[in-house]
Amino acid sequence: MERLEVKKLNHHFGFTEILKNINFTLDKGEVLSIVGPSGGGKTTLLHLCAGLLDVQEGSVTNTFKSSAFAFQEARLLPWKNVIDNISMGLLAKGEKNSEALKKSQEIALRFGLEEDDFEKFPKDLSGGMKQRVSFARALVLKPSLLFLDEPFSALDIGLKKELQSVLIDMISKKEISILFITHDLMEAIRLSDEMLLLKADPGHIVKKFRFDLIQNQREDRYVFSKSVEILQDKEIVSTFELELK
Amino acid sequence: MKFALKILKDFPSYLWSGWGAVASILLFVALWDVGNQIYGDLVLPSPLETFKTLGLMLHDDAVIAEIETTLYRASMGFGFSLILGTALGLLAGFFATASMMSRPIVTILVGMPPIAWIVLAMIWFGMGDETVIFTVIVASFPIIFVGALQGTRTLDGELKEMAESFNFPWHMRFFDVYFPHIFSYVFPAWVSGLGMAWKIVIMAELLATSNGIGASLAVARSQLDTPTALSIVVIMIASLMFIEYIILEPIKREVELWRD
Ligand SMILES: Nc1ncnc2c1ncn2[C@@H]1O[C@H](COP(=O)(O)OP(=O)(O)OP(=O)(O)O)[C@@H](O)[C@H]1O
Numbered sequence: 206m207e208r209l210e211v212k213k214l215n216h217h218f219g220f221t222e223i224l225k226n227i228n229f230t231l232d233k234g235e236v237l238s239i240v241g242p243s244g245g246g247k248t249t250l251l252h253l254c255a256g257l258l259d260v261q262e263g264s265v266t267n268t269f270k271s272s273a274f275a276f277q278e279a280r281l282l283p284w285k286n287v288i289d290n291i292s293m294g295l296l297a298k299g300e301k302n303s304e305a306l307k308k309s310q311e312i313a314l315r316f317g318l319e320e321d322d323f324e325k326f327p328k329d330l331s332g333g334m335k336q337r338v339s340f341a342r343a344l345v346l347k348p349s350l351l352f353l354d355e356p357f358s359a360l361d362i363g364l365k366k367e368l369q370s371v372l373i374d375m376i377s378k379k380e381i382s383i384l385f386i387t388h389d390l391m392e393a394i395r396l397s398d399e400m401l402l403l404k405a406d407p408g409h410i411v412k413k414f415r416f417d418l419i420q421n422q423r424e425d426r427y428v429f430s431k432s433v434e435i436l437q438d439k440e441i442v443s444t445f446e447l448e449l450k
Numbered sequence: 451m452k453f454a455l456k457i458l459k460d461f462p463s464y465l466w467s468g469w470g471a472v473a474s475i476l477l478f479v480a481l482w483d484v485g486n487q488i489y490g491d492l493v494l495p496s497p498l499e500t501f502k503t504l505g506l507m508l509h510d511d512a513v514i515a516e517i518e519t520t521l522y523r524a525s526m527g528f529g530f531s532l533i534l535g536t537a538l539g540l541l542a543g544f545f546a547t548a549s550m551m552s553r554p555i556v557t558i559l560v561g562m563p564p565i566a567w568i569v570l571a572m573i574w575f576g577m578g579d580e581t582v583i584f585t586v587i588v589a590s591f592p593i594i595f596v597g598a599l600q601g602t603r604t605l606d607g608e609l610k611e612m613a614e615s616f617n618f619p620w621h622m623r624f625f626d627v628y629f630p631h632i633f634s635y636v637f638p639a640w641v642s643g644l645g646m647a648w649k650i651v652i653m654a655e656l657l658a659t660s661n662g663i664g665a666s667l668a669v670a671r672s673q674l675d676t677p678t679a680l681s682i683v684v685i686m687i688a689s690l691m692f693i694e695y696i697i698l699e700p701i702k703r704e705v706e707l708w709r710d
């Protein structure tokens with residue numbers, strides 16, 4: 206069984222405690238979201254799970270066969286054009302050049318990039334376009350586990366909805382497992398099976414919410430009513446308001 | 451290969467954009483001619499006379515031999531700096547201690563006037579090829595070294611992390627992540643190193659040897675042969691401009707297309 210298991214995870218940067226006693230598991234085919242205030246340690250947690258930072262205390266066990274990461278900032282290679290950037294992950298996996306280009310072009314079109322954009326360098330792309338390229342670079346690999354760090358934060362509502370439905374489609378077919386960070390409660394409610402609330406200073410999980418309805422049946426009404434319900438939750442109020450003082 | 455083709459394809463439009471440069475050169479020649487009419491042939495020979503002398507010189511095998519000698523010294527010195535400076539710079543860049551330790555040395559190398567090096571080299575090596583080549587190396591090495599050092603020091607940690615997360619194999623890490631960044635620092639350093647080498651080689655020859663263009667310049671001075679002196683200056687400037695604008699600049703444009 207493929208799964209990601211985090212046990213008693215603590216993390217420090219210098220003398221500052223960033224994460225404290227984090228525990229959760231992510232099973233195959235599940236979607237787990239993390240919400241919390243800015244600077245609360247969400248990105249740090251995701252990097253630890255993906256093996257990009259060394260675990261100091263506790264354990265992270267990842268048995269997923271393959272994984273891909275879409276970073277909070279797009280992290281594109283400035284000297285590669287859109288298509289070459291998307292195909293990097295495929296080439297690293299040893300895929301043939303022509304095959305990689307074909308797949309990259311397909312996914313770029315599907316993500317609302319146009320053929321005119323294919324040859325552009327990152328400096329000539331808008332923030333949202335960069336984000337889509339970065340997301341495409343991760344998703345084109347068809348990973349078994351996908352790490353997403355606020356993947357849609359720079360997109361307009363139309364694009365956001367379109368890309369979310371691409372994910373929902375894959376989720377409903379149980380093709381993918383996702384661990385993702387978002388600032389957008391509705392996004393978390395729409396996509397995830399479980400939502401973790403991470404409170405800051407030091408980052409620790411104060412509450413878990415489960416959403417049992419299958420993703421492709423969650424209509425706007427469901428998302429709205431759940432949002433209203435969750436926004437009145439005491440823990441949510443205290444987690445976000447205290448930080449905003 | 452694709453890259454070389456693109457440079458060739460864009461070359462005509464690049465040349466076309468050079469009309470402004472041509473116009474300013476012609477304006478300069480016109481001013482030169484005015485200077486000639488005011489100060490007379492001894493101080494400032496007319497452009498026409500200079501170019502006539504230049505034509506004669508370029509058909510003279512002895513002069514060609516001097517130019518070849520100078521080219522040989524410049525390319526030996528520059529080639530050595532290029533290889534050593536790039537290699538050591540990259541190496542120093544990868545280790546924090548090495549880059550810290552190399553800083554004062556670089557400051558000394560950059561800060562010491564080339565003329566002082568020439569004097570030292572004359573004492574150490576006598577009058578000949580070695581002195582000139584040594585001076586060229588000492589002058590152009592630090593420029594290239596610093597370029598390579600900066601290139602490696604400024605590698606983007608976030609991109610490295612990205613490469614790690616996608617499990618890039620070593621050759622992709624090198625050619626797709628590190629190389630383009632480092633090259634964008636090293637290449638301009640090569641260009642300035644070359645310019646420096648070309649200036650220093652003439653100066654060192656003028657003071658320390660009996661052959662090469664620099665020595666010819668010294669002879670022209672002692673004989674008050676202003677047309678020859680000016681012709682030599684024209685040769686120096688024209689060759690530098692040729693290398694810089696016809697060869698290096700088009701390459702640089704393509705290499706840096708991705709930059710703002
Ligand atoms: N490499 C680092 N060295 C030192 N401190 C760091 C480092 N990376 C992050 N931090 C600190 O850790 C804390 C958590 O950062 P993190 O990036 O995980 O927050 P976040 O929850 O992702 O915030 P946001 O929602 O704004 O992206 C911050 O206080 C930050 O200053």
Ligand SMILES: [Mg+2]
Nearest residue numbers: 247248277354
């Ligand atoms: Mg973050």
